[in-house]
Amino acid sequence: MASSLDALGGLLAMSEPAPNLEARALSPTVGWLVLVCVVAFIALCILHADRFRRLWMRAEDPRTLGLFRILFGLMLLLNLSGMWEQLEFLFTDEGLFYTDTARRVLGGKQFAGYGEGVDGEAVGFFGPAAILQFLEGPRYSLLMFRSDPTFFWIHLWAYVAVVVVFILGWRARLMGLLAFALMTSLTMRNPIYMTGADVVFKVFFFLLVLSRSGHAYSLDNWLRCRRLRRAGRLSEPGGPGEGAGLAPSDEHPKGLEAIYRRIPAWPRLLMMMQLATIYFYTGCAKTGGIWAAGDSLYYALNLDHFYRAPPQLLSSLFGTNLFRLMTWGVHVWQIGFPLVLVGLVARFQIREGFGPGRGWRRHATRLLWMLVGFGALGVTVVALPVHYEPMRGGPSTVQLQWLVAVGWALGMVALALGWRRLRDRPLHLRIRGRERVIDLESVCTWLLGRRLWLTIGLFFHVQIFMLMNIGMFAPIMIMVYLCCLNGTETASILRSLRRALARLGGPFAGLRPSGPPVPAEDPSLPQLHRDAAVMPAWALGSALAAAVALVLAEVEGLGAPWPGAMVWLGLAALVIGGLVGWRRGRRDTGLPADAVPWAYGPLGRGLATVVVVTHIGAVALHCIPDKDSCFAFRREARETVAPWLRATQTDQSWGMFAPNPLRSNVFLKVLVTDEQGEVWDLRTDANSPRNKDIPWIWYDRAGKITRRVNGDGKWYRRWFARYHCRRWALDHGGELPRTVELVKVWYSIPTPEEVAGKGYYRPADLLERAGHEKSVAKVRCAFEEDGQLTNELRERHGFPSVDEGAIQRRNPRRQQTWERNHPGG
Structure with missing residues (x-):
């Protein structure tokens, strides 16, 4: 057994690309420069902690997340429907893996x-230590314990029912947790099918569960309002408070409750950061020559697994011109999308009246921003030699480093001066007789605002959805744009939609709105949180210093007690600082009456801040690029945050079509030889030109499974062949075939220049004329592990039992090994 594992490890090692030793030698320097950037940025946040608190810990209108809950739940059901044909293959013991094999x-x-x-040996966990090891994850799935079709369908319909109740908004927080748990239980049974859309669902569902999405557009809120109306305690449009609530008065001693209570803003802000992370990560990962040449859209559209209708004629006309402009434009848009967050923060500071700071605080701010900027420049200049190959007639590596350094520094100066000029002395221009003021707010609204970046994204995803069948990725990405709107904007959009439907007349006539949108809860109501408790800056600074000391101790290999001491010192600083801030808050005046209230009291704000900082840090460290220039610190950083990501199911990777898209169309034949020696082609690759329906409307996971088996999931090949042994037996009265063979079929996509010069091609003709075939796996079903039906399955389907010795299973004995490694556990 050990020798076979060693052999497998050797084969995997030989299949991996050789490491870039020069890049690995640079990685420690890159790591220190990254640490400087991170520490400087965190210090900036501490220096301006009041702005951080006001942005993240405020209470806001709940209607955006209420609508988000409804649309997200509908998308979950649509995504599930896209797997309908493969459900039993993916998630039952009659599919790819038996239950014990999956474990x-x-x-x-x-x-x-x-x-x-x-x-x-007993069936089940050997003790508490075994249960704790299971809880470390990540396969939190009931289907890892039992996955017969009956149990699976009960599980599935329970999930569907809970999602429907979640959409309706009854016990929304509880139903959201149950739906998230059941979705995790389903998806963690078998990852072979998972696409980028499935990862989007995972990471956003966790953030949605953290929110109070049931405070709007829900049965919960409807029932609450009905109870309050009966008790005479609801503020309604046209009455006292106009639906926004009313403070206690002589007429209403207990006050009136608002229709839409305010909810914490930080889950929605985390969603916005997650959206920016998706685009920025995938944009930065597209470092290949095909993206630089502008040919990625051409190759993506000509992948037979994706296009809805043959794009070859369009490709011959636009492959060398329009498609290239679109490719470059999308690439720049993806990398630049985080500018939306810059615009959001800048406009928030302007709206809240935050100035540039005074005295030492202003100078410290400038110094820290310079550290961030020059630290990032250092990373770029240091890593550039291992990412750049000088071309004939182009600059040398050293020349390019100088060009980047000088251009970067000049850009920082221009940005600082431009920012200051627009903030303090706006430009006044006269255009067509009208004076136009260009200030910092207008620039952030238009150049760094949602209307530009989200509009580009909307056109991009709609175009992709119309031309390519990539499942739910485009619809879910468009849907999550909703998190970028505040509740008032969402209410206004829904009101406009109602007005448009009312104009159609008939059954929609009653939808005409009778007045303006109902306002959210009045921020001046006395029951809302307005305390002045804050975490002292010295406590936050001490915690940061302890974290830096912890990193240094780990790098230098200092053993106990140093790492543990640093952790406890940081925690002690935060606890003591929290108590000091709480005592001061009881004495000081809170927020002004007209300010947006806090989402929680002091303790709630502290706990929410821990979640926000932990999640942002975990995702950031997890998304460190898988490059040799990050070799010295990437693995340790990811291992540090892995427990959080496993527990929250927010581990993620966004390398779609990166570093280059595929330039070949790859398919998979499954050939079964029956007992009589006849060979059958199962035609399982539904996305192949020989099988594909045109136009292709409904998404099928067969293409993803094929790409996984043919590509980075090569270890699936024998399991996939074994499954077809068993599937054939289930469909043929329990009779096993002799062999199952997997044949990889592929052909190269012609270059854009070829189709522009010679005209478009027909995929089926090119596959027949220039296609290649290669056998990638072949199993003899009677002698292959898990290649036969167990007697349990034979009995389930009414087939006669066979001798247990004819069933090839691997039955590991674990208890002795477990007890040896965990004495007393």
């Missing part, structure tokens, strides 16, 4: 303390 293959470490009932 061993997909969750071996997690289930190391779980007995399979072999040779007298």
